[in-house]
Amino acid sequence: MSVPVLEVRNLTKTFKNVVALDxxxxxxxxxxxxxxxxxxxxxxxxxxxxxxxxYQPDSxxxxxxxxxxVFRGPKESATAGIGMVHQEQSLxxxxxxxxxxLLGSETDAVTAGFYNWRKLNAKAQKQLDKIQSPIxxxxxxxxxxxAQRQMVELAKAxxxxxxxxxxxxxxxxxxxxxxxxxxxxxxFAQIERLRQFASVIFVSHRLDExxxxxxxxxxxxxxxxxxxxxxxxxxxxxxxxxxxxRESSAEFYHENExxxxxxxxxxxxxxxxxxxxxxxGVSFEVRKGEVLGISGVQGSGREELTRVLFGAEPFDTxxxxxxxxxxxxxxxxxxVSAGFGYIPAERRIEGIxxxxxxxxxxxxxxxxxxxxxPFFVASKARAAAEEWxxxxxxxxxxxxxxxxxxxxxxQQKVVLAKWLNSPRLRVLILDHPTRGLDVGAKEDVxxxxxxxxxxxxxxxxxADTLEETIALSHSIFVMRDGEIQxxxxxSPGNKPKPVELVEQMV
Amino acid sequence: MSQTTAAAVPRPKLxxxxxxxxxxxxxxxxxxxxxxxxxxxxxxxxxxxSVRGLLESMAPILLLALGQTFVILTGGIDLSFAAxxxxxTVLLALWMPNLGVLGxxxxxxxxxxxxxxxxxxxxxxQIPSFIxxxxxxxxxxGLGLAxxxxxxxxxxxxxxxxxxxxDLRIAGLPLxxxxxxxxxxxxxxxxxxxxxxxxxxxxxxxxxxxxxxxxSTLRIRILAFTLCxxxxxxxxxxLAASQHSGGPTLADTLQLPAIAAVVIGGTxxxxxxxxxxxxxxxxxxxxxxxxxxxxxxVDPAFEQIVYGVVIIAAVVLTIDRTRLxxxx
Numbered sequence: 131m132s133v134p135v136l137e138v139r140n141l142t143k144t145f146k147n148v149v150a151l152d153x154x155x156x157x158x159x160x161x162x163x164x165x166x167x168x169x170x171x172x173x174x175x176x177x178x179x180x181x182x183x184x185y186q187p188d189s190x191x192x193x194x195x196x197x198x199x200v201f202r203g204p205k206e207s208a209t210a211g212i213g214m215v216h217q218e219q220s221l222x223x224x225x226x227x228x229x230x231x232l233l234g235s236e237t238d239a240v241t242a243g244f245y246n247w248r249k250l251n252a253k254a255q256k257q258l259d260k261i262q263s264p265i266x267x268x269x270x271x272x273x274x275x276x277a278q279r280q281m282v283e284l285a286k287a288x289x290x291x292x293x294x295x296x297x298x299x300x301x302x303x304x305x306x307x308x309x310x311x312x313x314x315x316x317x318f319a320q321i322e323r324l325r326q327f328a329s330v331i332f333v334s335h336r337l338d339e340x341x342x343x344x345x346x347x348x349x350x351x352x353x354x355x356x357x358x359x360x361x362x363x364x365x366x367x368x369x370x371x372x373x374x375x376r377e378s379s380a381e382f383y384h385e386n387e388x389x390x391x392x393x394x395x396x397x398x399x400x401x402x403x404x405x406x407x408x409x410x411g412v413s414f415e416v417r418k419g420e421v422l423g424i425s426g427v428q429g430s431g432r433e434e435l436t437r438v439l440f441g442a443e444p445f446d447t448x449x450x451x452x453x454x455x456x457x458x459x460x461x462x463x464x465x466v467s468a469g470f471g472y473i474p475a476e477r478r479i480e481g482i483x484x485x486x487x488x489x490x491x492x493x494x495x496x497x498x499x500x501x502x503x504p505f506f507v508a509s510k511a512r513a514a515a516e517e518w519x520x521x522x523x524x525x526x527x528x529x530x531x532x533x534x535x536x537x538x539x540x541q542q543k544v545v546l547a548k549w550l551n552s553p554r555l556r557v558l559i560l561d562h563p564t565r566g567l568d569v570g571a572k573e574d575v576x577x578x579x580x581x582x583x584x585x586x587x588x589x590x591x592x593a594d595t596l597e598e599t600i601a602l603s604h605s606i607f608v609m610r611d612g613e614i615q616x617x618x619x620x621s622p623g624n625k626p627k628p629v630e631l632v633e634q635m636v
Numbered sequence: 637m638s639q640t641t642a643a644a645v646p647r648p649k650l651x652x653x654x655x656x657x658x659x660x661x662x663x664x665x666x667x668x669x670x671x672x673x674x675x676x677x678x679x680x681x682x683x684x685x686s687v688r689g690l691l692e693s694m695a696p697i698l699l700l701a702l703g704q705t706f707v708i709l710t711g712g713i714d715l716s717f718a719a720x721x722x723x724x725t726v727l728l729a730l731w732m733p734n735l736g737v738l739g740x741x742x743x744x745x746x747x748x749x750x751x752x753x754x755x756x757x758x759x760x761x762q763i764p765s766f767i768x769x770x771x772x773x774x775x776x777x778g779l780g781l782a783x784x785x786x787x788x789x790x791x792x793x794x795x796x797x798x799x800x801x802x803d804l805r806i807a808g809l810p811l812x813x814x815x816x817x818x819x820x821x822x823x824x825x826x827x828x829x830x831x832x833x834x835x836x837x838x839x840x841x842x843x844x845x846x847x848x849x850x851x852s853t854l855r856i857r858i859l860a861f862t863l864c865x866x867x868x869x870x871x872x873x874x875l876a877a878s879q880h881s882g883g884p885t886l887a888d889t890l891q892l893p894a895i896a897a898v899v900i901g902g903t904x905x906x907x908x909x910x911x912x913x914x915x916x917x918x919x920x921x922x923x924x925x926x927x928x929x930x931x932x933x934v935d936p937a938f939e940q941i942v943y944g945v946v947i948i949a950a951v952v953l954t955i956d957r958t959r960l961x962x963x964x
Contacts, residue, residue: 440848442847442848461847461852461854462847462848462849462850463850463851463852465850466849466850467850472848474848476844479842479844479845480844480845480847480848481845481848482842482845483838483841483842483845483846483849484841484842484845485837485841485842485908485909486834486837486838486841486842490834490838493831494838494845494846494849494851495849495850495851496850497831497832498831500831501831504830504831504832505829505830505831506828506829506830506831506833508829548849
């Protein structure tokens with residue numbers, strides 16, 4: 131067997147007193163796609179940052195084609211032929227595709243500080259050709275869709291070939307987390323193409339995808355590489371069990387806890403709602419304890435719809451009726467005081483208030499339950515915060531800990547606690563509530579959604595995947611081009627199939 | 637709900653953030669070291685007379701700095717506050733002869749309104765507070781110059797209505813300065829005990845998150861500038877009382893020391909971290925520094941240079957670079 135193109139031996143890294151990587155060993159062979167999975171905090175990001183030269187390991191070594199190497203910075207890692215496609219895109223949106231692809235490696239495409247556009251575009255085209263992308267080097271990045279931008283990132287990552295004699299290793303960090311439908315297929319086709327001349331490390335939360343594209347899968351847990359599996363013989367349940375270290379619940383989505391809501395009173399009723407340029411003629415009802423799932427591709431108008439419901443954007447036509455009273459929110463302030471809650475997709479910006487403590491975050495939306503008049507009752511707040519931490523199993527050193535020190539899943543639980551804490555909550559809008567969460571944290575979120583239903587909260591859900599939408603919802607409608615395309619009943623025992631939804635989406 | 641009260645999860649431990657602890661205690665350490673240094677140089681520094689002088693010169697700086705603290709906590713800055721206070725002293729000198737005490741109330745109300753307008757414009761149009769208040773600085777210092785004829789105006793007979801402010805003493809210490817410190821304590825306590833007391837901090841740290849939690853970021857932002865205006869008004873009254881007159885540039889030299897007091901006290905210029913008591917420490921550092929400089933014979937003309945350097949140094953020390961993606 132030939133020498134692995136990339137090998138990591140006994141890598142260890144600690145931060146303060148948290149062990150992020152604990153003696154990790156793995157290898158990537160020529161023309162191979164290696165899957166890397168693990169829960170949040172399992173050490174994936176740390177490992178990738180070491181591979182890209184951002185962090186230095188405390189001990190252990192990295193071998194490139196059998197030679198020991200040290201990456202002192204991103205440049206050295208790129209020179210060794212390791213290309214990164216980051217989870218959060220890192221393109222400069224206001225300039226062209228070519229400028230982005232060659233950013234930092236323009237070499238002879240720049241003379242005396244000026245671009246030689248012909249050379250620059252030709253060089254960029256060369257990278258784009260490798261993935262047979264139809265994107266033009268002269269396109270502005272801001273005019274590209276998210277999926278197209280990802281292709282640009284990929285072309286940029288492939289640029290490492292230019293300064294390395296060796297076949298490149300491309301690292302894809304959570305590339306599928308915001309892709310849907312066709313875009314996913316395009317990415318998978320790209321990975322197949324990469325396999326012809328490169329090796330790929332594919333990091334993902336979506337186990338079925340990892341199984342589909344990888345030749346081998348490594349499972350990380352608590353900073354250790356706990357297992358290696360062959361996708362031909364492993365299944366999602368097994369990977370899940372290895373990742374979370376407990377039996378995979380057959381009822382991942384807690385479908386058996388879903389109750390019928392047909393007899394429940396209507397809480398939220400929307401009639402003929404429209405916003406110019408976004409959506410029109412949207413009518414629906416949500417009953418007490420009901421989950422309404424809204425499906426649709428990006429640009430279908432569903433994101434705008436939820437922001438309008440929450441008062442973050444104005445609407446032009448139609449009515450919103452809450453508990454029989456017509457409401458028109460000028461801002462989230464009035465929406466919240468009327469009993470709306472919102473769990474945003476942009477958790478780190480709109481969800482948690484970074485820098486404030488866990489406790490302060492929990493009472494950010496409604497301090498009333500722990501106050502007397504305008505005054506905060508410290509003892510009550512302490513007790514209530516502790517109760518939420520143990521009830522939602524929030525992993526935090528304490529209630530006074532800065533919320534930015536928590537992992538993504540635990541931050542999301544803090545956001546949930548913020549709304550659950552409010553006795554006036556009537557309608558909760560969940561905008562991709564499990565985005566970027568690992569399997570364990572997802573399952574917790576599903577449990578809490580079921581409990582919210584039991585408490586009689588009406589829920590509007592924009593889910594991450596179709597499976598999630600179908601399993602959690604009582605009813606679903608699919609939006610396309612700003613209109614409701616079709617409605618589905620999704621009550622217990624009456625679930626539509628994913629493909630039925632997809633047909634309406636595209 | 638039985639399944640939710642599962643066994644308590646293990647609590648991860650977090651290392652004590654020694655660097656953070658030291659940085660937040662640094663202003664107090666600096667203050668103590670400064671006092672010791674000046675006392676060694678001038679053994680009678682801690683005598684009643686010089687402490688009285690120290691507090692008297694601190695009072696207007698602290699008033700201005702407290703107002704600015706609200707704005708800086710939200711992540712903004714008000715550059716017009718000293719110019720507005722100067723404008724206020726001119727208004728006082730013009731209005732008091734006719735209106736007496738009512739004139740004082742009118743001036744404080746006017747400056748509060750000016751702060752409100754600043755905040756309203758900034759919050760509504762979402763322009764940087766730096767630009768909006770730079771414009772306001774020009775506007776009100778110009779107005780002050782115009783209506784005063786570019787000269788100081790003595791407050792005549794009616795001075796009695798405000799003279800007591802700087803004259804009254806408790807145990808030999810100026811009542812005015814003690815009252816200002818009391819105000820700072822009240823602000824600090826209010827931010828702790830009020831349910832919405834952390835709102836200024838929350839805007840500075842995470843405006844979007846506060847907005848999406850139903851917090852009225854618009855109102856809080858306006859309130860910060862309104863309070864800054866109110867404190868400029870109070871500072872104007874105190875300055876006029878100590879100078880027996882109003883002048884179009886009377887408070888202008890307090891601009892740098894007041895901003896320096898806020899940032900050197902440990903309130904982050906990026907917002908979200910800090911408070912009134914930190915500003916008190918900052919103001920004390922500034923006045924002790926001032927006394928110390930005159931003790932070693934520094935020309936007062938050089939003071940502003942020191943304040944400028946101090947502001948930059950304090951921000952360099954306290955800024956959290958991990959939160960800044962790109963420096964603007």
